[in-house]
Amino acid sequence: MKARIGKTIGELKVGDRAYFAKTIAESDIYQFASVTCDFNPAHVNEAYAADTYFEHRIAHGMLTVSLVSNVLGTQLPGPGTIFVSESVRFLAPVYIGDTVEAVVEVVERNRMTFSAWGVNQNDVKVLAAEGVVMPPKKRRT
Secondary structure, eight states, rough: OOOOOOOOGGGGOOOOOEEEEOOOHHHHHHHHHHHTTOOOOHHHHHHHHHSSTTSSOOOOOOHHHHHHHHHHHHSSSTTTTTEEEEEEEEEHHHHHHHHEEEEEEETTTTEEEEEEEEOOOOOOOEEEEEEEEEESOOOOO
């Protein structure tokens, strides 16, 4: 069976977009903390978080950024994509129960430059990113 491959450089167009939405569950917070060993109490301790600026536990910033990675690796360009760089700004907190939609848009082809953002269920932009990936060069025959 052939491995599926994403869009090649020649198939990408500036302005192409892809989306992925996920509701952040409490279990996502604990699983992410377990994988990364980031048990910052702002994420895992409600009593601690109550005394912070955000007043409740917040999702790890990198958990929300990983939604962008999902889009890049599964949709646009898709399988075979190699991550080169990414710069991210966190614009608003993401709380347990928030639904975040990650959007990736092609800004430049070749080494595909992209912009990405995440918007919660209240249409508040929670992150903005830009970066570079290398799409597959060509389809295998």
